[in-house]
Amino acid sequence: MKTIEVRKSITAANDALAHELRSQFTRHGILVLNLIASPGAGKTALIEKTIARLGAAVSIKVVEGDPYTHLDSQRVIRAGAQSIQINTEGGCHLDAQMVGRAVDRFDLDQTDLLIIENVGNLLCPAAWDLGQDATVVVASLAEGADKPLKYPEAFTRAQVVVINKIDLEPHLPVTTAELRRNALTVNPELTVFEVSCLHSTGLDSWCQWIRDRIATKK
Amino acid sequence: MHEEPYTQAMLDLALKKSGGKKISEIRLEVGRFSAIVPASVEVFFRHLSAGTPAQGARLVFHSVPVTLTCTVCQKVLTLEIPPDAPVRPALGTALGRGCTCGEKKLKVSGGLGFDLIGLTVA
Ligand SMILES: Nc1nc2c(ncn2[C@@H]2O[C@H](COP(=O)(O)OP(=O)(O)OP(=O)(O)O)[C@@H](O)[C@H]2O)c(=O)[nH]1
Ligand SMILES: [Mg+2]
Ligand SMILES: [Zn+2]
Numbered sequence: 001m002k003t004i005e006v007r008k009s010i011t012a013a014n015d016a017l018a019h020e021l022r023s024q025f026t027r028h029g030i031l032v033l034n035l036i037a038s039p040g041a042g043k044t045a046l047i048e049k050t051i052a053r054l055g056a057a058v059s060i061k062v063v064e065g066d067p068y069t070h071l072d073s074q075r076v077i078r079a080g081a082q083s084i085q086i087n088t089e090g091g092c093h094l095d096a097q098m099v100g101r102a103v104d105r106f107d108l109d110q111t112d113l114l115i116i117e118n119v120g121n122l123l124c125p126a127a128w129d130l131g132q133d134a135t136v137v138v139a140s141l142a143e144g145a146d147k148p149l150k151y152p153e154a155f156t157r158a159q160v161v162v163i164n165k166i167d168l169e170p171h172l173p174v175t176t177a178e179l180r181r182n183a184l185t186v187n188p189e190l191t192v193f194e195v196s197c198l199h200s201t202g203l204d205s206w207c208q209w210i211r212d213r214i215a216t217k218k
Numbered sequence: 219m220h221e222e223p224y225t226q227a228m229l230d231l232a233l234k235k236s237g238g239k240k241i242s243e244i245r246l247e248v249g250r251f252s253a254i255v256p257a258s259v260e261v262f263f264r265h266l267s268a269g270t271p272a273q274g275a276r277l278v279f280h281s282v283p284v285t286l287t288c289t290v291c292q293k294v295l296t297l298e299i300p301p302d303a304p305v306r307p308a309l310g311t312a313l314g315r316g317c318t319c320g321e322k323k324l325k326v327s328g329g330l331g332f333d334l335i336g337l338t339v340a
Contacts, residue, residue, distance in 0.1 A: 001242075004337045006235050010228045010246075011332075092220045123253050124220055127330070149310045153253055156326045185313050188289055188323035 014128055017096035021103070021131030028108040031214045032116065034130050036154050037138035038147070039120030042164040044072045045197035046138055046206075047115055048079040053207045054113070055080050058214065063102045063116045065094040072117060082106065093125040094118050112214050122151035126158065133213065136160040137183075142168050145178035148186045155186040160193070162206060167196040224254060225262035228334055232272055236339050241272040243338035249329035250297075250305050251284045284309060284329030288317035294327065 009015060025032050035043045044064075051060055062083040064073040073085035084102040086094060099116060106114075116132065118125040126135055135158040139147060142165050148155045155161065161183045166176050180192050191209070195202035232244050248254050256279040267273045284297040284305060295317065299308045309326075316322040 002239075002339050004235055004339060006231070006334045006336050008231060009331055009333050010224055010231065012231060013227060091223065093223070095223070127252075149313075150306060152306070152309060152326065153251070153330065156330065185322075187325060189325065 011128060014096050017100060018129035018131040021096055021100055024103075024108070025114065025131055025133075026217070028111065029217045030108060030111050030114050031210065031217050032114045032130070032132040032134075033210075034116045034118060034125075034132035034135045035138060036118045036122065036125045036135060036158065037120060037140070038122050038143060038151075041120070041138045041140040041143065042197050043117045043120070043138050044075050046162060046164060046195070047076055047081075047117060049195075049197050049200060049203055050115070050207065050210065051076070051079040051081045053203060054210065058112045058211070059110055060113045060115065061103075061106045061111050063094075063099055063114065065098075065117055065119045067091070067119060088119055092119055092121050092123070093128050094130060095128050096130055099130045113210065122147070122154045124153070126154040126156075133217070134159040136162060138162045138164055139179060139183065140165045141172060141174060141176060141179060145174040145182055148179070148182040152186045155183055155190070158187065158190060160191045160209075163192065163194045164197055166194050166202065167199045221254060221258040222262050222266075224332060225259050226266055228259070228332075229263065229266050229270070229272055231334050232275075232337055233270060235334075236271060236337055238271060239339040241275040241337055241339050243276045243278060244272070245278045245280070245335040245337070247280045247282050247331070247333040247335055249282045249284070249331045250299060251309065251326065251329040252332045254332050280335070282329050282331065285327050286312060286324040287327035288319060288321050289323040289325055290321040291317060291319045293317055293319065295324070297329070 060081045062076045064085045070085045073083040076083040086098050137158045193206045286295045
């Protein structure tokens with residue numbers, strides 16, 4: 001009988017891989033965003049709008065995570081960016097190994113911005129580091145204003161929240177201000193953007209934030 | 219279902235650290251706010267460890283409380299939540315109440331993790 005001290009996070013192997021990815025992205029001067037949201041919040045819509053606004057000046061690559069389909073990467077390719085689809089076969093989050101295999105297929109010398117759309121789920125994706133510079137939660141107003149309080153895991157670990165579907169505010173019993181307040185209660189350090197991907201409102205400040213962050217990577 | 223990848227990662231780490239020896243016990247720390255259900259880890263572990271040196275190992279879970287750190291005075295508040303009580307309402311209340319210094323801005327600083335603390339090997 002012998003006892004062995006370990007004292008490591010269960011995700012240690014993933015964290016080590018993510019660390020390697022982060023150095024690789026940094027060497028290439030790439031800004032990496034990990035987009036997390038519940039299903040249907042508008043992650044792909046936000047990526048499409050970001051490509052439409054920044055695509056001419058910024059070289060964007062997208063890794064799409066989805067349990068089974070290729071629908072999102074097809075949308076992104078139609079929007080004008082290179083995209084690789086990862087199917088997790090029912091798995092609830094992406095991990096660093098999956099992302100590493102996918103980005104091997106991109107020309108990283110020709111990339112300024114890598115967006116990773118995680119699997120639609122607020123619970124665990126944020127716990128698996130993918131080598132990103134920032135974790136961005138997309139929170140749709142239609143889901144209600146209480147989601148930060150009910151699913152604080154993602155909001156706690158994120159740096160940015162994009163509140164989407166603010167065009168629906170007149171039809172809903174919740175306000176953008178309430179959702180913003182609840183997100184900031186759970187994590188006061190969050191940077192918050194309010195957008196409508198449908199009406200293309202609020203996207204200027206989001207895109208400016210991306211440009212500024214890319215500049216710090218060069 | 220969502221515990222499967224966590225359990226696989228835990229098993230991989232345990233097997234790596236045990237150097238091929240038969241494992242009889244695995245000690246784990248589970249944050250109260252980690253979204254990990256020990257009973258579910260047990261079920262996946264029985265399946266995933268079959269045929270490995272970790273087969274039959276006893277899993278010992280220790281619960282780690284949620285802590286909140288004040289972003290202004292750095293005071294750490296530990297949430298004392300009874301083992302069978304839900305975490306989220308208590309967390310919401312604590313975040314709403316804020317720090318004893320009067321500041322409302324608190325960050326979750328502990329209780330999110332799932333850690334392998336140690337092993338007993340033959
Ligand atoms: N009203 C409104 N609808 C929107 C907005 N943005 C997206 N939608 C709609 O919301 C639905 C889901 O959008 P997606 O972009 O597919 O959401 P997603 O988060 O990528 O979804 P999954 O990848 O399936 O998890 C679509 O029907 C969009 O048209 C918005 O700003 N306002
Ligand atoms: Mg999508
Ligand atoms: Zn304080």
